[in-house]
Amino acid sequence: MPFRFLHLLILLATTACVDIIAPVHPLTPVCQANTDCPVGLICHRGACLTRCGDGIIQEGEACDDGNDATFDACTRFCRLAFCGDGFVHLGVEACDDGNTDPTDGCSATCRFAFCGDGIVRTDLESDHEEFEACDDGDLRDDNRCTAACQLARCGDGILWTGEEACDDGNDDDSDACR
Structure with a gap:
């Protein structure tokens, strides 16, 4: 009876252990058992992978800081954090939406987009x-694009230098400013 209990205890201990596994690369060797993999790799779901998160940098890992955090310099996939990876690197990035599209709410340098950054946002409705x-x-009002990132127009109350003689903020042609 104690022998069966020991087997049950070992079975529970080994199945409760969860390793963080690095993502599969197209050139990753296939396997059916750990013995099919090169030294330092384990067989997981038919692919030879490194054991990410153990604090030891192994083949296939760019880093391994021993945690599964996605907000520090080494991601939970043992890859170095970079702008565009989809994880906000605290203290370095303000945002990271997983792409380098400069026209959405997060710039290609992982900073929040804002009026005056020189890039027109295309992700918002008018x-x-x-x-x-x-x-x-x-961020000047005296040209074609106002400081509010809107196109200057007659009647907007902003004098467009060289284009308008006056702009009183209305479209009333019967007053002194037309």
Whole structure:
């Protein structure tokens, strides 16, 4: 009876252990057992992989800081964090939406987009308060693109230097400013 209990205890201990496994690379060797894999790799779901998260940098790992955090310099997949990986690297990135598209809410340098950064956001509808019709990066009102990243127009109350003689903020042609 104690022998069966020992087997049960070993079975429970080994099945309760969860390893973090690095993602499969297209050139990863296939396997059916650990013995099919090169030294330092384990067989997991038919692929030879490193044991990520053990604190030891092994073949196939760029780093291994021994944790499964996604917000530090070494991701839980034992890859170095970079802008565009989809994980916010605390203290380094303000945002990381998993791409390097500069026209959405997070720039290609992992900073939040804002009016005046010189890049027109294309991810917002025209009725959204942060919608940008233009963004020339100068935050000036005296040219074609206003400091609010809207196209200058007659009647907007902003004098467009060299284009308008006056702009009183209305479309009333019967007053002194037309």
